[in-house]
Amino acid sequence: MKLSRLLDGCDIITASGAQTMPDADIEITVLTTDSRSARRGSLFVCISGARSDGHDFAASAYESGCRCFLAERPLDLAKDASVTVVSSTRRALAVIAQRFYGEPAASLRLIGITGTKGKSTTAELIRSGLxxxxxxTGIIGTCGIGYGGSLRPSANTTPDALELARTLADMRDAGVETVVMEVSSQAYKLDRVYGLHFAEGVFTNLSPDHIGPTEHANMEEYISSKARLFAASALSVLNADDAQCGRMAHSATGDVIGYGIDSACALRAEDIRETSVCGNAGMSFEVGGVRFTVAMPGIFSVYNALAAIAVLRAEGVGDGVISETLRRAHVRGRLESFSDGERRFIIDYAHNGASLTSVLSVLRPHTEGRLIVLFGSIGGRAELRRRELAEAADGVADLCIVTSDNPDFEDPDAIIAEICSYLKVTPSVRIADREQAIQYAVRTAERGDTVLLAGKGHEDYQIVCGKKVPFSERAILERELGGVLVGA
Known part of the structure; x- marks a missing residue:
């Protein structure tokens, strides 16, 4: 595609070098933000990140043969380099990436989901129903990128604009009609979804999270980023019981529908009961006289199901199909339960205070013996989580095994020490090596005990010193229990 076509409509401040020469419209064959993949025919987009600045790597891209650059400031390159300066390379990239791949978002029906908790479960319920x-239907989110029966990992809950455009193009070419996408607050802050329009936007809930130097400066920025989804949605599906519902509704430019339990709203769950589905704990409830059963425990599962019902009905899916979808619900790494006949082991993604509180509230009443919680917290960001996680477990769990959870470049022992400093009631054990911590949990647990492995969920890796190291809690559990895991 010609450079002029790619840049058409972008907020260009200046253009210099080869691009300004007569009849010098350049053919672009590759878009990249990584100087290591730049070559002749590439357009190298300089992105300023938390840890590095793409402008500093422009010379390296030039040396590899790249002659076209998109930047936010002039670059010191030879005269045969075409440098276009724009006000925001992130926003420009979001636009030109869609254009480069043939506007895939325009040919797909997009459903966006945002919130602190429940995004992955709600997304999977909607995908399964469709x-x-x-x-x-395709799905993009924390658990990965899936369509056509395949699932591959994603570096972020919402991919960067370039990967997102490429992924949507692949889905379109594979015959996908609808894409269910988790839209993180970072996705809007970093303009990953800039310019996209959604058929439905879903708000699950909001609590303090992702606040820190490399994420959101404060709670206001976090809320504002979440709210931007509803300015881009034809229908906003909002949790009417959440304190921030009004803020989300104020941002909405299309129709709004509310769901909840305590508030007067269009989709209100009534006559809520705990139940059993194929031997597993679940929840049963009525909406407007229609009874639904979701194969997941806890009040939060009712909220996730309500959001899915609202979207699926808006998409024309009948209640019979919706009901069967909820009864068969299963999301990897979300309250997955295993047993050896005497003890129960739960794998869950609960990685912040609010989500851990929710999970523990479900497990505590159904645990005959001790409730043992194994958890840690990520390094390098979201430091507030450490206190919140400790406070969520303290006084509720009978034993805390504090360990590593994606420490990245930070000292795991320092993270663990900080978490333990907030534990005032519940006894704790510190084991930095997560595999050894799981081994300890299995060998310590007695008949009737429940062991919650919190924080990893679907993840099959640990992030250590900037690298993903293979790590499977399931494999460790299976080995320690002496055989194949059995669902409980």
Missing amino acids: EAAGRR
């Missing part, structure tokens, strides 16, 4: 109704 698939059951015969719609070819």
Whole structure:
């Protein structure tokens, strides 16, 4: 695609070098933000990140043969380099990436989900319901990128604008009609979804999280980033019981529908009961006289199901299909339960205070013996989580095994020490090596005990010193229990 076509409509401040020469419209064959993949025919987009600045790598890209650059300031390159300066390379990239890949978002029906908790479960419920109704559906989120029966990892909950455009193009070419996408607050702050429009936007809930030097400066910025989804949605599906519902509704430019339990709203769950689905704990409830059962425990599962019902009904899916979808619900790494006949082991993604509180509230009443919680917290960001996680477990769990959880470049022992400093009631054990911590939990647990492995969920890796190291809690559990894991 010609450079002029790619840049058409971008907020160009200056253009210099080869681009300004007569009849010098350049053919672009590759878009990249990584100087290591730049070559002749590439357009290298300089992105300023938390740890590095793409402008500093422009010379390296030039040496590799790249002659076209998109930047936010002039670059000191030879005269045969074409340098276009724009006000925001992130926003420009979001636009030109879609253009480069043939505007895939325009040919797909997009459903966006945002919130602190429940995004992955709600997304999977919606995807499953649409698939059951015969719609070819893709999913993008924390658990990965999936369509056509395959699932691959994603570096972020919402991919960067370039990967997102490429992924949507692949989905379009594979015959996907609808894409269910988790939209993180970072996705809007960093303009990953800039310019995209959603058929439905879902708000699950909001609590303090992702506040720190490399994420959001404060709670106001976090809330504002979440709210931007609803300015880009034709229908906003909002949790009416959440304190921030009004803020989200104020941002909405299309229709709004509320769901909840305590508030008067369009989709209100009533006559809520705990139940059993195929031997597993679940929840049963009525909406407007129609009874639904979701195969997941806890009040938060009712909220996730309500959001899914609202979207699926808006998409024309019948209640019969929705009901069967909820009864078969299963999301990897979300309250996954295993047993050796005497003890129960739970794998869950609960990685902040609010989510850990929710999970513990479900497990505590159904634990005959001790409730043992194994958890840690990530390094380098979201330091507030450490206190919140400790406070969520303190006084509720009978034993805390504090360990590593994606320490990255930070000292795991320092993170663990900080967490333990907030534990005032519940006894704790410190084991930095997560595998050894799991081994300790299995060998310590007695008949009737429940052991919660919190924080990893679907993840099959640990992030250590900037690298993903293979790590499977399931494999460790299976080995320690002496055989194949059995669902409980």
